[in-house]
Ligand SMILES: NC(=O)C1=CN([C@@H]2O[C@H](COP(=O)(O)OP(=O)(O)OC[C@H]3O[C@@H](n4cnc5c(N)ncnc54)[C@H](OP(=O)(O)O)[C@@H]3O)[C@@H](O)[C@H]2O)C=CC1
């Protein structure tokens with residue numbers, strides 16, 4: 001099976017790299033600057049799970065290649081329309097699309113462009129970032145991808161993927177409830193990226209002090225209420241469960257949005273918190289904390305220019 005990973009950034013470079021390390025036929029769709037970096041230094045991973053230095057196959061938009069069996073989207077949400085345009089020539093009739101982006105709003109666009117039957121659900125749990133020199137730095141124990149059919153069915157095609165992904169130096173889990181998994185991850189990241197960017201400290205400090213825990217739980221509950229009103233299949237009590245999880249995380253843990261902010265880069269605010277606020281308006285849910293998080297991120301965007 002031939003796999004095309006869109007973007008050799010923090011997530012795509014890490015998981016694509018782990019598959020390549022195992023011997024899977026992986027190609028990365030990259031842009032010119034990243035291509036030059038990868039040609040010069042290779043794909044370099046520094047990770048708590050072991051380092052790697054790999055020589056990746058690279059493709060730049062409009063170069064010739066026959067369609068791939070699987071396309072893994074690992075770009076940021078704000079680059080998705082352009083990434084879809086660049087990927088289209090490499091998608092054939094049987095190509096499976098696997099997105100690893102945070103959030104949920106990207107699914108509509110992928111379904112529209114590739115057909116719902118060709119798009120799997122997917123997400124990842126990992127703390128990883130791209131250093132200035134192109135090194136992928138992966139810094140905490142979890143390095144998991146979850147994927148599955150939108151229907152939850154265990155089909156032949158996801159079983160084949162499961163085999164292909166098995167025994168590499170990262171966890172790939174085939175899920176029978178990927179829709180729930182994706183909404184749960186969305187709840188988690190919308191809250192965690194919100195508080196870590198608002199207070200600009202790692203999770204340990206967010207959860208400290210007189211009000212830290214209170215604010216975090218209240219934000220999770222606001223987001224949970226929006227999701228329930230929208231009919232998202234989230235579990236009862238998931239907010240408290242995730243709150244406890246966030247309290248037991250390594251205290252130095254940061255969100256990827258926070259790391260992007262520290263680097264002065266763009267943030268996925270419209271895709272994550274903005275989309276939730278649209279749903280809140282639609283379902284008339286009151287969300288003062290989420291609005292504060294959103295407003296702060298939009299001010300950051302404005303100051304960034
Ligand atoms: N980092 C993390 O710890 C986690 C991130 N996520 C989610 O994963 C997604 C990806 O995040 P992350 O890996 O951090 O982002 P990065 O910015 O590190 O990587 C994204 C990569 O996509 C590339 N890209 C964008 N458009 C194109 C294109 N048209 N063709 C080729 N390459 C393209 C960018 O290339 P270029 O360098 O040319 O701009 C960049 O290298 C996000 O939705 C994020 O929220 C989820 C879990 C954890």
Ligand SMILES: CC(C)(CO)C(=O)C(=O)O
Nearest residue numbers: 124125126127255256257
């Ligand atoms: C919370 C975390 C690190 C877990 O994967 C994440 O998804 C992110 O920061 O984007």
